Amino acid sequence: xxxVKNVGFAYKNSVTGEKEKPVLSGFSLDIPEGSAxxxxxxxxxxxxxxxxxxxxxxxxxSGEISGLEGKRVSVVFQEDRLLTWYSARRNIAAVLTGSRxxxxxxxxxxxxxxxxxxxxxxxxxxxxxxxxxxxxxxRALAFGGDxxxxxxxxxxxxxxxxxxxxxxxxxxxxxxLLITHSADEAKLFGxxxxxxxx
Amino acid sequence: xxRGKGRKLITYAAVAVFWLALWQxxxxxxxxxxxxxxxxxxxxxxxxxxxxxxxxxxxxxTLLRVAAGFTLGVIAGTxxxxxxxxxxxxxxxxxxxxxxxxxTPVTSFIVLLLLYVxxxxxxxxxxxxxxxxxxxxxxxxxxxxxxPQLLEMAKVFRFSRMRTLKxxxxxxxxxxxxxxxxxxxxFAWKSCVAAEVIALSRNxxxxxxxxSKLYLETAELxxxxxxxxxxxxxxxxxxxxxxxxxANDKR
Numbered sequence: 001x002x003x004v005k006n007v008g009f010a011y012k013n014s015v016t017g018e019k020e021k022p023v024l025s026g027f028s029l030d031i032p033e034g035s036a037x038x039x040x041x042x043x044x045x046x047x048x049x050x051x052x053x054x055x056x057x058x059x060x061x062s063g064e065i066s067g068l069e070g071k072r073v074s075v076v077f078q079e080d081r082l083l084t085w086y087s088a089r090r091n092i093a094a095v096l097t098g099s100r101x102x103x104x105x106x107x108x109x110x111x112x113x114x115x116x117x118x119x120x121x122x123x124x125x126x127x128x129x130x131x132x133x134x135x136x137x138x139r140a141l142a143f144g145g146d147x148x149x150x151x152x153x154x155x156x157x158x159x160x161x162x163x164x165x166x167x168x169x170x171x172x173x174x175x176x177l178l179i180t181h182s183a184d185e186a187k188l189f190g191x192x193x194x195x196x197x198x
Numbered sequence: 199x200x201r202g203k204g205r206k207l208i209t210y211a212a213v214a215v216f217w218l219a220l221w222q223x224x225x226x227x228x229x230x231x232x233x234x235x236x237x238x239x240x241x242x243x244x245x246x247x248x249x250x251x252x253x254x255x256x257x258x259x260t261l262l263r264v265a266a267g268f269t270l271g272v273i274a275g276t277x278x279x280x281x282x283x284x285x286x287x288x289x290x291x292x293x294x295x296x297x298x299x300x301x302t303p304v305t306s307f308i309v310l311l312l313l314y315v316x317x318x319x320x321x322x323x324x325x326x327x328x329x330x331x332x333x334x335x336x337x338x339x340x341x342x343x344x345x346p347q348l349l350e351m352a353k354v355f356r357f358s359r360m361r362t363l364k365x366x367x368x369x370x371x372x373x374x375x376x377x378x379x380x381x382x383x384x385f386a387w388k389s390c391v392a393a394e395v396i397a398l399s400r401n402x403x404x405x406x407x408x409x410s411k412l413y414l415e416t417a418e419l420x421x422x423x424x425x426x427x428x429x430x431x432x433x434x435x436x437x438x439x440x441x442x443x444x445a446n447d448k449r
Contacts, residue, residue, distance in 0.1 A: 007370040055354050073354070081351040094365055095355040143355050 002031040002054075002071075002147060002175070007063035009049055017081030019061070023049045026063070029195055031147070036176040038186040048078055048198075051149045054177065056127065069162045074173070081134040084124045088116055089133045095123030095143040109140040113168045115161070123140040130156040137165065141172050148173040154185055162188060217378060235417035239305045244421035246259075252406070257425070259401040260388045267325025268386035272379065274326065275333020282334070283341035300331045318400055321393035325386040332385060338379035340371030380438050 010022040023046040031037045039047055052058045053065060055073055082091050089107055096103040113118045114134040119127055124135065132170045133156045140148060148169070166188045170176070178189050186194055218237050225236035235243070247253045277294075282289040307327055311320045344367055352362045394404020403422060412416040 034300070055350075057350050057353065075354055077347070077351065079347060081347050083348065083365055083369070094357070094361070139355070 001019055001033060001064075004050070004065050005063050006051070007060040007065065009046070009053060009058065009084040010087035011049075011146065016135045021107055022061075024060075024197075025054075027197075028063075030089065030173060031067075031177055032192075033146075033175040034171070035193070036178060036189050036191045037195040038178045038180060038189065038191035039197060040180060040183070040186065040194060042181075044177050045197040047197055048151055051075065051078075051110070051151050051177070051179060052120060053163050054147075054149055059146055068147075069149060072143070073147045073149065074140045074145040075149045076140045076141040076151060078151040078155075078179075080132045081141075082124050082132060087121045088131070088138075088159075089120045091135050092138045113141070113188065114138040128156075128176065130158070130161070133157060137169065141160045141169065144172070147175045149179070149180045150189075152181070153178070153194050154182075154188075230396040232414060232416050235420050236261045239417050240424060243417040244424055247418065247421055247425075253425075255401050256403050256406050257429070258318055259399075260394065260403040261429075263318075263321045263394075263399075263402070264387050264390045265323055267322040267390055268329050270322075271326040271329025271386065272382060275330040275335075275378065276375070276384075277379055278330070278412075279334045279337025279339075282339055282410045283338040296331045296334055297329055303327065304389050304392055305396065308396045311393075312397055314375040317397035320397040321390040321402070321404070324393040325390045328389040329382040332382040333375075333378040336374040337371055340374035341367065343374075344370040376438060379441055380434060383434045383437055384430060387426070387433075391426060392427055 005028050007024055007027045008021040008022055012018065013020050023044075027046070027050070029037070029039070029050075041047055041049060050125045051056065053060055055067075055069065057074055083094065086094065089111065092107045092110055093103050094108065097154075098106070108120075111120050115139055116131060116134055116138065119131055124132060127135065133153070137153060140150075150169070153169075154165070157165065162185070170189065176189060176191075178186060178191060180186055221237050225231075225234045228234040231239060278292060282292055304324065307324050308320060311323050313448070315323055348366050348370075349362070352366050356366065391402075391404045391407070394402035395408050396404075398405050398408060403426060407419060407422050410416075411420060
């Protein structure tokens with residue numbers, strides 16, 4: 001079980017260096033292993049901050065996060081965060097550490113699963129927004145791990161594609177934290193629990 | 199595509215003819231080859247110079263000095279840029295040095311260096327000092343301008359230091375580095391020749407320029423200057439294109 005207990009967090013003001021108004025305060029959440037949990041809420045409520053805390057990119061000011069020790073956490077960031085100077089294939093392979101043959105086989109498989117085979121060797125700059133989103137999903141699948149954090153993962157994908165991609169993500173990850181504005185997407189992922197951040 | 203290229207060439211040729219004609223008119227108005235030699239006599243003198251061993255020896259020696267000073271300057275500037283962009287203390291400690299180098303007139307460096315370094319090495323050291331702050335500032339700008347979101351991505355996906363360097367930092371810094379190479383090469387070339395003029399370095403374009411001026415060989419002075427400009431432009435274009443191609447191949 002991954003537990004977030006009474007977590008508080010505020011960003012530092014980049015000019016004064018002082019803490020600003022807390023983004024999260026006394027926030028708690030449990031993510032049981034093998035389940036999909038959804039976090040919703042309007043903009044600026046701390047959804048992405050929660051993802052950053054779980055990824056270890058920020059440290060909570062108060063409270064604690066447990067259950068992640070020694071675990072591998074993958075992510076589809078809210079922004080694609082792709083290496084735009086590389087092709088789709090190289091962006092996916094960049095997170096792999098296996099042998100060249102293993103990496104190539106897994107990359108090809110994920111390119112197929114995200115329906116990117118045709119665009120595999122094109123530079124990222126030449127891909128549409130939806131294709132770039134799928135590269136970002138394929139990269140997260142390639143990294144693998146015990147938990148995947150999906151921050152608005154289906155942004156820019158059409159409904160048909162969403163329906164085909166989601167089961168492929170669910171097949172590879174049992175434990176999921178989905179951050180979304182959309183109740184339909186939460187349903188599509190089959191979230192067992194939905195937490196609203198207000 | 200071909201038609202566009204042809205039109206471009208015609209434009210270049212027209213611009214060159216315009217300026218050469220203007221130069222010819224000015225030379226005719228001056229009425230003295232000693233004051234302002236015509237483009238034709240400059241070209242003739244350059245052609246005559248090219249037939250001598252002295253021309254090629256001076257050119258080769260100067261090129262070697264420029265290459266040495268430029269390469270060392272790029273290496274030093276890149277290392278300093280990377281270190282000062284990553285370590286705030288190093289930046290605080292070393293940035294006054296960059297300001298001093300940038301503010302010091304090139305002639306002061308030449309005269310000062312002549313006290314400690316041989317006239318043959320002074321142009322190398324001067325080129326190095328001119329190129330270092332340019333590479334330093336550009337590389338530093340490239341490192342600090344690297345997208346923090348990509349660095350977070352590299353951290354989350356457990357990129358090794360080498361992979362982060364190769365996949366994130368190097369491509370982010372590359373455009374700044376190429377700008378430094380392009381600007382720095384011109385500076386290296388000009389400062390090297392200036393140093394050779396003052397230091398009277400053996401077998402050098404600078405010394406040949408000085409002697410042309412001393413013996414009032416104005417056409418020769420113009421011919422050497424034309425050679426300097428043409429070679430500088432050609433080498434700069436080759437260098438930037440070469441590095442750009444290399445970078446694309448590595449991606």
